[in-house]
Amino acid sequence: MPRPIREMVTFTLDGREVTAPESTMLVDAALEYGDVEIPVFCYEPKIGPPVGACRMCLVEIEGVPKLQAGCSVPVKDGMIVHTNTPRVKEAQEGVVEFLLINHPLDCPVCDKGGECPLQDKSFGWGSGISRTVEPKRHFEKPLALSPLIAIDRERCIMCYRCVRFSQEVSEDHQLVLQERGADTFVTTFDGHPYVAPFSGNIIELCPVGALTSRPYRFRARPWDIEQAGSICMLCPAQCNVSFTVRDERVLRVLQRDHEGVDNGWLCDKGRFAYQAIHVDERVTEPLIRDGGTLRAVPWELALETAAAALRRAGGRVAALAGGETTNEEGFLLQSLVRDALGSPDVDSRRGGTLPLELHRALVAPALQASVPDLQYAHAVLVLDTEPVDDIPILDLRIRRGVRHQGVRLFVATSRPSSLDDRARGIVRYAPGAGEAFLAALDAALTGEGDVDALAGAAGADADAVRRLADGLRDAGEEVVVLWGERLTAGPRGADAARALLNVAARLGLAGRDGAGLLEVPSAANGRGLREVGVLPNAGPGLCEPSAEGRDADGIAAAAAAGEIAALYLLHTDPLLDQPSRRAWGAALEKASTVIAHAAFLTEGIAEHATVVFPAESHAEKEGTVVHPDGRVQRLRRAIGRQGDVRGEWQVLAELAARLGADPRVLTASMVSQRLFDAVPFYAGLTLDEIGGRGVRWPEREQAGALPTAALGPFALEAPPAAATANGRLRLGAFRSIWAAPEVAASPALSFLRPLQRAELSPADAERLGLRHGERVVVASNGHSVSALVHLRQAAPEGSVFLESGIAEHSAANLDGPLVEVRRA
């Protein structure tokens, strides 16, 4: 449903005329347009419609005999509201007194003390005198609601915020209120720990100290700390965060509400993986390999070793950039490899390359949907991505749209999605058959072509594809397609991209406000890295490079064949990030020099790197990144660099200088400026303009500087049919939100570290005689991994899904498309 257009109405607030949009709730209108604060506890517009549970916001409205709850009364024209009459004051004092009847007032030991809305409201609107002499209710405290959250039920004031979050926002339906009256308490239904990808948000929602963070427990007081705003770089969602810093250590991560990015929510990875910044395992000084082991050395020696090795390699150098690379670092890296070393081999994608005109077409400003569009579109199609794993915060945005704006949600994935139960239509196709599915959808949308044959090739149900096409056509004009980058991976990725552009053209998404494509890159700054030219076939600004290089797969093959002497790995361990572990194992083994920027010695780095430069954490970095919807955002340093870590742009610039191509950059902002000058569609951008909220470049005037490309429809050859299972199972790989070195290194999150599990449909399991939780061996071509059976009702028959991105037993060990599953 498109955004509602609201007319302005005028009402009287405490004798003054205030103009506000109609149907705004009174507390919002009063605060935003009338500068009057009406105290609230339970009201939080982020969660959804008001419930009026706490009665703190009582106001007097002329013509209404009783006091009204300001949080649930929309403003109307001519309304006369009083917020500070004696009647209101008495009611407010009464409510505060009532809320404090059972509140223990243990503020000195409570973590919320100093930043507690209940303290503020008691101070501002309470009577200041307690008449309570009766005993207060007692619960056991503090209890662990989950390994991340502590609950103190004595402090709870029953505002329902956490329960509403669980029921209506994240929709995990775990938190409930049990018992009645004064005995009510918040708990999970059967008392199991509240483990959910977004559970940490209830800590910030709680207006008292009932729900507190266990990692932050007793670490600091609000007056001991400073807040530093930046961007979370742990996934492509790039949520705006605020780091809580005490004594140069990050102690906590809070949301920094941005309607265009995260809507004020964070996932637990973003909220708790900050711990990885301050662990002993982190690399904080340069290392070089000496007699088989890595040892710490001074910077000068490490830089000289790296420069000498690169010089020795001549032009036989290749570079890969991982997700945490900023635009600036990516820009310096491609300029180091291309200009200083004369090699065209640089890549930031995984699984093959796309022709340059398709890269241009996919980022064309006319086709870009923004994040809020997901909430206000007529229909959203989730295509080949699992938002909870790939871009968690958009999962909440989609759910909000479905719940409150009536968005019609359609899911087309091979792996079952957590959004399935909110979807109007679901299509399951074989892993890797995205192209065939899109061709079938295209045929169903146009009515031309053989939908049955194409759907059959995709391993999908033809009727479901037709229903999806009808659903998308009937929903309305504004359709947003949220698609995962893995759709365009693999040898036929280019055809899949063309098929996607065809579907977009059939739906008429180009140039339509509120509609478009929204890509979920596989890496946190995937979009930014492509735009600054970390691609084998594109330079900065997606321009033609002087010479076309090899993509990541090509680099692996060339390195294994001895054609590449030195590999430069910026924030990436190919053994974890790339789809084929064996190819990269051979490549790393064969390369005589492997230079890596890494924060953790993951498998590939620990075994193969010859020089390791310590990588900055996202709280230490400065630079810019690009959100999947084209928003250029700015990272700012929250803490000083730990140990002997140096700015990575400095390291890259220093290496370039030693190799005779001095980029002449002295500060991080100079790198940013050079980058903005080099990319035509960033032209004129400044760090000040980006500021704390970011700038969507597709909305800027200079967006026209992107070389134009055809947006479809394209003629396509018939896609190959997905492999028929025929007794074996099709292999699908996914990367869970928790498969990251930062999660493994964070003590608070390590309980979530993923173990390999084989997701199967119950029908396949029955056929193979497997039970849930049983250990199995998944094998193909003589290679095998061990996994636990995980049955999923919605999994398509004939497929098995395995986790990639983990060190042991990763799906990247196996060659698809068919694998054999047997009991271990």
Next chain:
Amino acid sequence: MPWNPEADVVEVVRGPRKAGGAGGLYRAFGETLRGLKTTFNQLARVGVTTVQYPEEKIPVFPRFRGRHRLHRFEDTGLEKCVGCSLCAAACPADCIRVVAAENTPENRVSAGERYAAVYEINLSRCIFCGYCEIACPFDAITMGHDFELSDYNRSDLIFTKEMLLAEPAERTPLRTEDE
């Protein structure tokens, strides 16, 4: 006023041109003798004696604000301080640093859920205003009576929790009611 700032001409008062003589003698010894008069007068007075500081100390008033003390419960021996940091918030000189930690059943330090793992007062910065004492919700910190705080090293003036909890080595005498 020695000179008028608004005057254009400043009058310079010079010393006598001729040295020596009776005037010179007076100038050399006159003021000294006048000072000595006070000394001899005090010598002659009966009942008044010089306090032999530091061997002898003048007793302080009960509300004298000297070096801080942290307290324990007398019955349980647990620390009264729960590490709430309110003293640090109240401190106008910003000289208190508190890092809290959680009590465990095996390691119970204070009576509440939390305790001060680090409690430091930088006495070279402290202005002895006593706001920390007023802010403390548990009467865990009070201003003591010690005022002899000089040291050879500034860092030695950062008092840790153990130092603040310990009984002072030497008690400062307290003024009794009739003094």
